[in-house]
Amino acid sequence: MVKINSKKRIVGGIIFDSQTEGQYYQHLTNDPNVKHIELQPKYTLLEPFKIRCSKCKGAGTMPSSKTDRKIKCNTCSGTGMKSRQAWRYTADFKVTYMDGYDEVVDVKGHANERFPLVKKMWERKYNQELIVVKKVKGEWKRG
Template sequence: MGRAKIARKKVVYQGIEFDSKSEYEFFLLLKSDKNVTDIQIQPQYTLLEAFSLSCYKCEGKGKVLNDKTLNMNKCTFCSGTGKKKRQPWKYRADFLVTYANGKQEVIDVKGYANERFPLVKKMFESVTGQELIVWTKDRKKGWVRK
């Protein structure tokens, strides 16, 4: 079962593609802030490095017994290496903002946070030692920091 996709319309502004209208609107808010000296869009962070583990099919040997020929063949699950590779876990925030006083904030603009996001937020904060700041847009209150 795959993850549910969130219906949102991408917005292009001055050649920059934003994932949502809210993200675009928050960008304009940041651009108008005189204290903001730099805005990086969609900075990427590695939350967990790539790693390998022993292949369960061949038990880390790289070869499996062919039941028909009784020969040892290269394991197709691990391509004969004996190891299964796992990709790194990467996270792409919406903005990395630098202020005139040198302070930096990593910001994510959310219209909706799926059930996975609290885990991503916690992992980001654990790995970087920095708070992931989440902003949402409320119809009555405007932009609200969560």
């Protein structure tokens, strides 16, 4: 996903997608309550699935436009079903604290129009709040 006005930043030998993300990583590394920081954890929001092919109406075959004989549907390769890819989300950090509590964090400078849906899907699937942090007037705010 493309970030708005983002510039790559190297912090501790790690390349971050934005300056804000790098600054938050520094903030986390300086927090004595943080035990472990996982970078760019990946999550599946929606598993891959199949849908009925609309071109052949799920039959897997359709009449040839030249001979009118039944031929294999080229859209679904004759299966009658089309595959849809999984919907995946990559967070910025997964933070584990000294007391064993962990949270997933997304650092936002500017949120795109898709993010509220991603956040809601993630929270529904993983039964945990997706923490969103922003830097406001030099301080990290959870939003």
